[in-house]
Amino acid sequence: MFVKFPEGEAKRTDPTTAGGVVYDAVIVGGGIAGALIAARLGAAGKSVLILDAGPAEDLTLRGYESYLDRFYSATNKDNQSPYPVNPNAPMPRGTDARRIFPGVPDSSAYIVQSGPFATDTTYTRVLGGTTMHWEAKTPRMLPEDFQMRSLYGEGADWPLTYEDLAPYYNEAEYEIGVSADVDDQSYLGITFDDDYVFPMQGLPLSYLDQVVARDVDGMPVELDGVQRELRVRPWPQGRNGVPNPAYNGGEGYVPEGAVSTYQVEVGERCQGNNNCVPICPVQAKYHAGKTLARALQNPQVHLVGQAVAYKVHVDEHTGRVTEIEYRRYDKPDSAHFTTERARSRLFVLAANAVENPRLMLASGLRGSNGLMGRNFMDHAYLLAWARLPEPAGTFRGTNCTGGITELRGGRFRRRQAAFSVDIHNDGWGWARGAPMSDLADLVDAGGRYGESLRQGLVDRVSTQLLLAFMVEVPANPSNRVTVDPAYTDHLGNMRPILTYDIPDYTMRGVAYARQLSKRIFARLGAEDHTQYDPSFWGYAVYGGEGYEIRGGNHLAGTHMMGHDRSMSVVDKDQRSWDHENLYLVGGGSMPTVSTSNVTLTIAALSLRSVRAMLDQLAKESAPIRVTSEARAQGLPREVTL
Amino acid sequence: MIETTINDRDDLIKYLHKAMVLEHATIPPYLTAYYSIHPTTNSDAAHIIRVVAVEEMLHLTLVANVLNAIGGTPDLTRPDFVPSYPTYLPDGERDFVVDLRPFSPEAVETFCKIERPALAPDGARLMPASSTATPSLVTSPTREEMRFYSIGEFYAEIIEGLQVVAAQEPDLFCGDPARQVRPEYFYSGGGQVIVVSDLNSALRALEFIAEQGEGLDGGIYDKEEELAHYYRFRQLHFGRYYQKGDSPHDAPSGPRLDIDWDAVYPVKVNAKLADYPVDSELAQVARDFNAEYFAFLGLLDTAFNGKPSLLLDAIWYMFRLRDGINRIIRNPLPGSGGLHAAPTFEMPTAVDSAPGASRGTDEAARAVAR
């Protein structure tokens, strides 16, 4: 059941030789977006070259386990703790976040943050991308999320509707391998094809969820004159559960196992390791390495790793992209690199919503309307935590099995942001470093040892409840990614500079979320322990109250899609308005993040764009001119494609 | 060709019961070797053994499906279901014994013998049981004097017998379909559960078991293109992975595989409760483990007797057993000259399993009750 990564593939393609080939497509980034597109284009008989910034190592079980060992041995088990530091392709780290003081950008970490709001949002630059450590919640967007401007006068409208995307959601759920039940997921206008079932059955709710549900199910909430009842609902999950025998008209579904160059039997059913973030020890959780390995089984699909895209070259006259110049570092721990180039008929940037605009801006391509990098979005997380009257158990199950979704949509979005609520199975870990912080406190300050310590741990840890409110942030052109030659990394790449503020619209949702959390706790008879620390890096004051706001890791918006080329960067196929053979794919294309974790939508959009790419490849036969550098190398002047 | 030893449904049922004993008998040795490996070391070897052990569970399930399909009643709780180690394999292979021993070249050697391909020296599937053989471990359940050279031959006999009996008894497959374990309840790395309802599916299930153990038609891979168990263990012997194109006669030519024979707890071979200091905390832990292990078999028994969804619970049990084995194996065994303790897999006596005998059993009992 393993996914075979062809042995030696990560080093097989010689960059210089590849530079002499004109591929059908060059894809920058081997995350979920890039890998899906590579697999589909390859399957359609197209030649593909993937460039990825991560280390050029085959994906093997042994390599994966070295991530695990690094995680086990780390004293600080943050999101990036399994992944080696790589100065040639640096990554932001949750622990980087610092409070930003007006006028003083924080450039101490990879992302230069000019504020005013500091964020701990992260992504990973290894083969497989950020899905290596995603949590794998896979909700669909609501139909209304695609029409925010026309319905509620906030944010932007999509050039697509839910119905347009629905078939691709089905496909994305297949590719990721989603466990969920249609009954649970049909709400607020989300509909499914008549006989649709998810590839695998929904994961059971945790005991903690059930305890919360006992009191929360049926809780009335009135907002903007509309009455609704809350209920605890299971999340759809990109992890292996019980295959649904009814899938695909009774064909069933065979879950995908771990990736390796040699036969391994890992990656079966989720075992409840409670470690989906930062790394699932058994690869029960989907990661894009699985898709990447499958893509690379096709001999038409090539990969060059340690390849950090440096510049997108454009033909001044036609606006078409002619090549991608990249820096290929010799080793992760050495700054030595060679400059290489990749050429193709189509170019696809799939490096994520921060790296895509960073690369475009570093190439001097701000866009004819100056929108490149603007409208950066993410989710704003507000946490609220309390102690339940009985031990319901923490640190059991996946990181999160259930949540509350009734406030994802509704008329109230005219005024304030919507949110979804996660019931965390890992106690106050995210907010206050439980359970290690409780242990230290009980032992060092509480004088506990022996039996009284064991009792104290049950009393303090097994009763913890943490609700995470994932609040939407609408597009705003002044939230943006920029570059500045003053800030470069080891390889000379310009680093992303992030300017980000949380709008009042979102803060109104935040304030409402906090009030709702108090009501929920009261209904549960739980003791509210939420306290927001004014010295916290993400402390934000609204309406006289202060809140700790955290980053959502759901990067979006920086190359937004639209109907109108003057108001957007890409069209509904994620094709650049300015550069007709360039596609910018991923969260950056999304005009709204609304209240769904972005990756399922990224996958659906990617799958949808493949069709446009294939159409374009089929249609285009015009000769293109190659750049002067290529001429200097004695390559032919004209390449007829 | 020799005359078949399976003539009717009863013979078949006897053989399938024996097959369940056989499939299970390999699990304690694999578990002992697997958990004797120091944590976070010997990853390659640990994976190989772990997966084979999981697949033996799959085989056990498949045999139960065949047995249920022909109206038999799986029984994992009778006193002789778990052998006393060292033991011969229940199919009568007499040139080696199976021990509970730590991961070592000897253990790998035994594992290879357990999974060896069907290649009886003189081409005969059944051989006369040697005169020195212990009589308690019979071979052919219907012919006391006969034994098999390998598991493959043992299954070949069942497969042939099944065809013979199916031809004679049109209602052979009269079992209640609700007793079948379906793929939803069990999936592991290699292979899926096959639901058995007729001769065809029964043959597929049994052929799958044989192939997964020893390879297909003398090749190293089975139909699913998975490496057969025998060859997986051979990789440990050679320190290299096989890859496509390798032949059974040559050494593997795939990526290197690292083994550190020293990163292993030196557990006592075939430990018995009698080796533990009387009344010690450690002896109690070992007894608790046995109680849990037999409770686990009891749960499997219930699952195979009409409650297939309990297999999901059985997995939790296995994971708990894993923690128990690990705990025991890391304890030195007093008075053994530096060896470590090991689970004994002995059937608990009434006294051992008395309620409240210890915290461990208490927890186990509660877990079952839920």
Place this chain on the structure above:
Amino acid sequence: MTPDALEDFLSLSVDLTAFERTDLLGTGLARQYLAKVRDACGEDVVTALLEAHRAARTEAAEDGARPDPQRLDRALRHRIFSEERLGPVARNVIKLWYAGTWYGLPPEWTDSYGAQPAAETSTVTAASYQEGLLWRAIAANPPGAKAPGYGAWARPPAIEDRYLKGRSHDRTG
């Protein structure tokens, strides 16, 4: 390392953690932990700690019987936890067993008794995190290891009854 020191260390650790000897040995890390404490605090401190513990047990035992729990608690507080040099080390030993991490000693301690080269916060081995007793105390698995199995999370946690103090949840679930 003498076998006696290991025995004494186990005896101390049983009292500090309320886990049984077999549980402690069952982590496979008792030796490494003792060595870690030695490297981080020095031989003298370890010897003094083990001696103080022996003395506490003797004091709490009437005429060679098993120590009386209340008297043992008092003796441990007086002889160890409140002791300037031994208190922080004993607390660190508890955390070592529970978390698998050696936490750096407070600066007051290192100022008075000197810093050893191995004194900073560190995990002992990759396995030590997985063997933390904390997880067993709350009937959970260390995130990323020792998984309990699919769906086990839907059942109530198997916390021992004596720690539930009657707040026992509905076990019929």
